Amino acid sequence: TQELLSESSPEAPKARPCRVSTADRSVRKGIMAHSLKDLQHKVRDTLMLADKPFFLVLEEDGTAVETEEYFQALADDTVFMVLQKAQKWQPPSELGTRYQL
């Protein structure tokens, strides 16, 4: 119910802002997620991945994010990258200066 998902429950992690990029960095979406599972679910919907398998890595260095506790330890607005079968993380520099500071 709504009550169980609200911020008043100390057990439900608050939804946090995440940014999710495609492997080619052409699309980046802002997504609120309570948990890694919630993020995976919303990524599937938002990027219309249907039932294709994928995993999430950190956009900055390709670190795989596979556990709930690691997800919870990440900062707000961490940028994730979706990798589907046969896709590999690539550093931003190979695609131009787009995300360099």
Added chain:
Amino acid sequence: TQELLSESSPEAPKARPCRVSTADRSVRKGIMAHSLKDLQHKVRDTLMLADKPFFLVLEEDGTAVETEEYFQALADDTVFMVLQKAQKWQPPSELGTRYQL
């Protein structure tokens, strides 16, 4: 009613300051908005987009802002960019040093 939308209601999000840039960064407007929908509505009026479709991304990295909850999680004075059909987010550096730190 007015009562329901006023600041006295804990449910109605307070209007927040937003900054909205055109895709070429030539125009930037300060706009107060209660919600993503409100911002989209005001952007349409302010930038005179008539009924042309557009979407909002973060000016800093092109993250698409598509959900109300993600909008609400953003900081005050976040800079948005309006992208119309065929427009793509471009990093500031490729357009000069205008917004570099």
